[in-house]
Amino acid sequence: MSSLRDAETFPAHTPAASQIFTTxxxxxxxxxxxxxxxxxxxxxxxxxxxxxxxEAGYLVEEAEEQTRPALGRPANPVRVDGSRALFVGVKVTGDEIIAVLTNLCCRIRAARHAPLPGREAEDVLARVADLVAELRTEAEKSGTPVLGLGVAVSGDVDRAAGVVRWSPFLEWRDIPLAGLLQKATGLPVTVDNDVRALTVAEQWFGAGVGLSDFAVVTVGAGIGCGLVVHGRVVAGAHGVAGEIGHVTVDPAGPPCHCGNRGCVEAIAGDAAILRRIRDTTGAEVAGVPEAVALAHAGDPVARDTYARAGEAIGRGIATVANLLGPERVIISGEGLAAYDLFAEQIRDAFAAAAFGSAARCDVKTRPLPFEEWARGAAATAIQSFIRADDQPPSR
Structure with missing residues (x-):
């Protein structure tokens, strides 16, 4: 296992070089x-x-074209050599760990899934380290070095410090995850909020390519939001930004685990949906698939619960559109399995609450499996490797 001191560094480590490489x-x-x-x-x-x-092999030149522009500079295009380096991305959910091995272009080469052994940090760290070791063994077959590890966790994550300040689903507080995993794996580690990590991947390779202002809203166990403003993913002064899940849309609504009432997440998160159906009907609904099936079967309480969830999400998205005026909002997350149950309410609530030209925002859905979230974590590791200021440029 290589040490951090011996780890390869990106050549020409300046903001301009990083911006050019990312472009x-x-x-x-x-x-x-x-x-x-x-x-x-x-x-x-x-x-x-x-x-x-x-010269360092990170970019390669395509075959030279017939014409050259004025000033004699070569017109032949350049591209990133994806085989030059490998990275590992890890997404930690409330009950599973997903790890992927990607190349420098963030294309997935291998993936591993493992059940969460427990929510104690020590247990999770050990299992993540095991999965990273498995993927590094896979990487050895190609002889290409693994140059970084990215980890995506839900909640309040301070990327600069590498600390998970608070993750409600894991019940973690102030866990110095980056430092602990660096010691366990010998790799440079980037830890970020899972939705921000997914947003980086969407900015570089997904539905946000070429957009200077857009948002990613995720629905499921929680309601998350990643923001890109003027080409940069927004983390906020304290590592918290885009928390539309904790925007109050109904002051008289149900209590939220954050301490407020009527938050989007307290109405539209999976746990909130299950709680309302159980409390109102008395039915033993085991989980989300059963709740979705109940709604599809025409149960009025289940259908009304999903309708309320859609309205809350639509109002939350309108808040983002009113504040930031993004070109696009991308809706993703495991909650899209029930999208047909609340799509109309999202659209109607967004149209009613969006102010003026903010309503022109392109709202689109993009179902993404958790492997794509792990890929987003790998993208943050690539980002840290190539960026001097650890921020992604975009044009």
């Missing part, structure tokens, strides 16, 4: 002139930054 990663193959246009840099700066990245 090629998201949009390549791409010519240097197009990189300059998208990154807002001079062609000379791009040419200077690209050279060491090609």
């Amino acid at each position: 090629v990663l998201c949009h390549g193959p791409i010519t240097r002139l197009e990189v300059a246009r998208r990154a807002g840099l001079s062609p000379a700066a791009v040419t200077k930054a690209v050279r060491p990245l090609i």
Whole structure:
């Protein structure tokens, strides 16, 4: 196992070089002139930054084109060599750990799933370390080094400090997860909120590519929101931003675990939906699949509960649109399994609450399995590896 001291570092570790590399990663193959246009840099700066990245094998040049632009700069496009390095991404849910091995272009090469052994930090750390070891063994077959580990956890996560401040589903407080996993694996570790990690992946490779302002809203066990404003994922001054799950939409509504009442999550989260159905009907509804089946069978309480959830989510999305005016809101998360039960209410509540031109925001659904969330964690590890200021550029 290599030590952190011996770990490979990204060449030309400057904000400009990182911005250029990320532009090629998201949009390549791409010519240097197009990189300059998208990154807002001079062609000379791009040419200077690209050279060491090609020499180090991180970028490769495609076959030369017939024409060259003025000033004699090469018009042949460059792209990221995905085989140059590997990364591991881990998503920790309330009952499962999902780990993926990706290449430098964040394409999944292998995946592992394991049940959560328990919610004590020590148990989770040990299982994550085991999964990372399995994937590094897989990586050894290609002879390509694993250069970083990204971990995505729900809740209040301070990425800069590598600390999980509070994760309600895991019942963790102030766990220095990055440092503990660095000791256990010998890899540089990035720990981030799971929705922010998914947002990075959507910004680089998904429905947010090319957008300067968009949001990712996730529905399921919790209601989360990742924000991209002027091309940057917003973390907030204290590592908390986009918490629409704890926006109050009904002051007289049910209590939320955050201490307030009528939060979006207290109405639309999985636990809230199950609680209302059980309390109102007295039925022993074991879990979400049973609740969805009950609603599909026409049970009025179940259908009304999902309708209320959709209204709360729609009002939450309208709050994001009114405050930030994003070009697009992407709805994802395991809760989309019931989307047909509340899609109309989301649309109607959003249209009613969105102010003026904010209603022009493109609201689209994008079901993503948890492996994609783990891929998002790997994207944060790649981001940390290539970014001097640990923030993603975008154009």
